[in-house]
Amino acid sequence: QMQLQESGPGQAKPSETLSLTCLVSGGSISSRSYYWGWIRQPPGQGLEWIGSMFSSGSTYYNPSLNSRVTISVDTSKNQFSLKLSSVTAADTAVYYCGRHRMIRGRLDVFDVWGQGTLVTVSS
Amino acid sequence: DIQMTQSPSTVSASVGDRVTITCRASQSVSNWLAWYQQKPGKAPKALIYKASSLESGVPSRFSGSGSGTEFTLTISSLQPDDFATYYCQEYNSYWTFGQGTKVEIK
Numbered sequence: 018q019m020q021l022q023e024s025g026p027g028q029a030k031p032s033e034t035l036s037l038t039c040l041v042s043g044g045s046i047s048s049r050s051y052y053w054g055w056i057r058q059p060p061g062q063g064l065e066w067i068g069s070m071f072s073s074g075s076t077y078y079n080p081s082l083n084s085r086v087t088i089s090v091d092t093s094k095n096q097f098s099l100k101l102s103s104v105t106a107a108d109t110a111v112y113y114c115g116r117h118r119m120i121r122g123r124l125d126v127f128d129v130w131g132q133g134t135l136v137t138v139s140s
Numbered sequence: 141d142i143q144m145t146q147s148p149s150t151v152s153a154s155v156g157d158r159v160t161i162t163c164r165a166s167q168s169v170s171n172w173l174a175w176y177q178q179k180p181g182k183a184p185k186a187l188i189y190k191a192s193s194l195e196s197g198v199p200s201r202f203s204g205s206g207s208g209t210e211f212t213l214t215i216s217s218l219q220p221d222d223f224a225t226y227y228c229q230e231y232n233s234y235w236t237f238g239q240g241t242k243v244e245i246k
Contacts, residue, residue: 066234124235
């Protein structure tokens with residue numbers, strides 16, 4: 018059974034770059050049926066899709082974050098990563114990685130999720 | 141940008157009740173809509189995709205309907221395990237979530 022596990026620093030300073038990695042186990046990140054994405058949830062608030070990436074490098078980013086987000090995939094390590102630059106307190110959130118399912122060429126739900134990791138932006 | 145608005149924000153209900161949650165899109169998303177359930181401290185779980193298709197393993201008391209701009213999630217007979225927050229998510233343009241509806245014990 019596929020599992021996803023986020024890792025990375027739990028804190029970041031304002032104006033710095035937040036970096037997280039998601040390790041995929043129980044299946045290949047090179048599967049042609051899935052993209053791989055990031056979603057975040059500020060404390061006590063709702064969900065926000067950040068971006069999704071295919072193993073070939075094709076990406077979709079949330080337009081509201083596009084200029085600050087980079088998602089990359091390392092197929093040799095079966096993992097993918099998130100970098101979010103110029104962070105502020107508003108970027109404090111639980112960050113989830115997820116498997117973004119593709120059906121007939123359309124990305125629909127995140128059907129497998131990591132447990133989430135809290136990142137706090139504070140000086 | 142498409143905005144997704146859920147109502148109500150909170151619903152108080154008892155075990156056995158029928159619960160309906162509404163999700164409205166600011167423009168048509170056809171039937172490209174999903175529903176998730178999230179419990180405190182846990183990742184969301186997909187329940188429904190394409191407005192009315194049940195994810196594998198999801199109990200049949202959950203159902204979804206709608207198209208265009210108005211959608212509903214119905215729990216036909218609320219069970220103790222169903223007290224949670226529910227989110228809709230469109231995937232016609234990007235993958236925008238509604239703000240959530242908390243189902244709490246009455």
